[in-house]
Amino acid sequence: MKLLHIADIHLGIKALGFGDRADDLRCRIQTAFENSLQIAAERTCDVVLVAGDLFDSNRVGQRTLHAATSALQDLLAAAPQTHIFLIPGNHDCLGDDSIYHAAEFSQLGDRFHLFTDPQGETVYLDHLDTAIHGVPFVCDFKQLDIQPLAMLSPHPQAALNIAMLHVGTPMAYWDAADAPSISPEQIAASGMDYIALGHFHNAQNCDAGGVVARYCGPPELINMQSPPGAALLVEMGASGVSVEPLPVASLRLQEAEILAAELRSEADLAEKLREYAAQDLVLDAEIVGMLPLGVRLQIEQLAEELADDFYRLNLTDNTAVGELDIDEAEYPEQYVTGKFIRLMQERIEQAQDAGDEPAARIAAEALRLGAHLLQGGELE
Numbered sequence: 001m002k003l004l005h006i007a008d009i010h011l012g013i014k015a016l017g018f019g020d021r022a023d024d025l026r027c028r029i030q031t032a033f034e035n036s037l038q039i040a041a042e043r044t045c046d047v048v049l050v051a052g053d054l055f056d057s058n059r060v061g062q063r064t065l066h067a068a069t070s071a072l073q074d075l076l077a078a079a080p081q082t083h084i085f086l087i088p089g090n091h092d093c094l095g096d097d098s099i100y101h102a103a104e105f106s107q108l109g110d111r112f113h114l115f116t117d118p119q120g121e122t123v124y125l126d127h128l129d130t131a132i133h134g135v136p137f138v139c140d141f142k143q144l145d146i147q148p149l150a151m152l153s154p155h156p157q158a159a160l161n162i163a164m165l166h167v168g169t170p171m172a173y174w175d176a177a178d179a180p181s182i183s184p185e186q187i188a189a190s191g192m193d194y195i196a197l198g199h200f201h202n203a204q205n206c207d208a209g210g211v212v213a214r215y216c217g218p219p220e221l222i223n224m225q226s227p228p229g230a231a232l233l234v235e236m237g238a239s240g241v242s243v244e245p246l247p248v249a250s251l252r253l254q255e256a257e258i259l260a261a262e263l264r265s266e267a268d269l270a271e272k273l274r275e276y277a278a279q280d281l282v283l284d285a286e287i288v289g290m291l292p293l294g295v296r297l298q299i300e301q302l303a304e305e306l307a308d309d310f311y312r313l314n315l316t317d318n319t320a321v322g323e324l325d326i327d328e329a330e331y332p333e334q335y336v337t338g339k340f341i342r343l344m345q346e347r348i349e350q351a352q353d354a355g356d357e358p359a360a361r362i363a364a365e366a367l368r369l370g371a372h373l374l375q376g377g378e379l380e
Contacts, residue, residue: 001128001160004040005232007051007198008218009033010091011068012060017224018312025221028250030067032220035248036231037075043233045082046128048075051198051216052089052137052166058099069104076111083125085113088136089166089198090179094118095139115164120151124158131155133192134164137179146180154191160236161191166198169206184208194234194241203229203245212241221251224284224314228253251311253282260289260319266297270306277309286316293341293371319364337374341367 011029015022033054040048054068072084088094094116105114113123115134122133133155135148154161168181179199187195188209195213197206203217217229228249235242256276263269269287276283291297303315331338344367351360 001236002045003047003234004045005049005196005216006036007216008053010056010222012064013056029220032248034071036219039231039246041079048084049164049196050086051164051196052087053091055092058092058097083111085132087115087134087164090137093139094136124155129159131158131161137166148180149182149186160193163192163195187211187213201226220249221253251280256285258287260287260291281310282312283310284314286318288318291319340370
């Protein structure tokens with residue numbers, strides 16, 4: 001038996017952090033969804049699992065709804081052996097105003113299965129001797145006492161049991177109040193052969209106790225916090241379960257840390273950033289450490305100048321506020337520059353002692369700018 005597992009597509013996402021590229025990103029996300037379904041047809045998958053958050057919200061436009069259901073209908077027409085199973089996620093949760101009440105879903109036919117029972121439900125595919133189990137994410141599911149996996153039990157007659165859940169798993173960075181969660185112990189005791197997970201955007205292996213459980217991640221890049229995942233091709237048989245990631249994303253995400261101490265000018269920073277330049281790259285770059293005295297960076301202006309070198313450039317100034325290593329012989333206190341430096345250092349220390357970090361950063365920037373001007377520098 002062969003299935004394709006996708007999740008967290010987020011069709012219709014606002015993509016506010018992408019500026020004038022937001023419309024283009026939405027088109028790329030739709031294309032990645034369609035390409036995932038095309039893989040299912042080409043690989044003659046018996047089942048496609050959409051494990052939540054097909055849509056970014058329940059308030060997406062009619063055009064987005066039509067594009068999504070048309071893509072599903074195209075797959076059903078192109079692959080007459082394929083069944084599609086879908087659960088609502090936390091973004092497109094099941095409630096009175098759920099997008100899944102739209103008539104378009106009821107018109108997809110009997111090979112499209114939308115799970116809507118908050119207590120969980122099972123569909124047994126006799127010709128595959130396989131049971132598909134799913135729990136939809138209901139809009140009030142942020143309660144910690146919900147145990148979605150405990151709602152599901154293996155089908156007594158099925159050779160294969162597959163579950164679909166939109167949940168979290170224990171992770172240090174995750175706020176458990178965001179959604180119901182499952183533990184490795186619950187996965188191991190579930191009796192399932194494969195658990196298709198959605199919600200976390202980082203592709204992850206959550207196998208436990210011989211049960212294969214995976215997060216696939218979004219098929220396309222959707223933000224600057226996590227890279228795109230892949231469609232997962234899952235083959236199940238007598239030899240066990242194999243999982244093959246099949247990337248369909250058109251964009252890449254990369255993080256870069258640039259050491260402030262290595263910069264002697266804004267041109268140095270521009271040169272370092274251009275080393276990463278690529279039209280399919282979303283670069284999340286931060287400048288860290290202490291800038292040398294007199295170096296002034298106009299971050300927003302530089303990011304705008306380099307914007308065309310990337311799909312999207314996010315440039316953050318995380319330079320530290322602290323004591324600058326000043327050569328007293330080079331900046332004697334009796335001279336204007338030396339006196340200014342020491343006065344501003346006192347301002348920084350006073351702000352830090354008071355716990356006023358914004359004031360400390362303003363004073364530090366004033367110190368750098370003032371030193372730059374006093375040494376003959378100019379403002380652009």
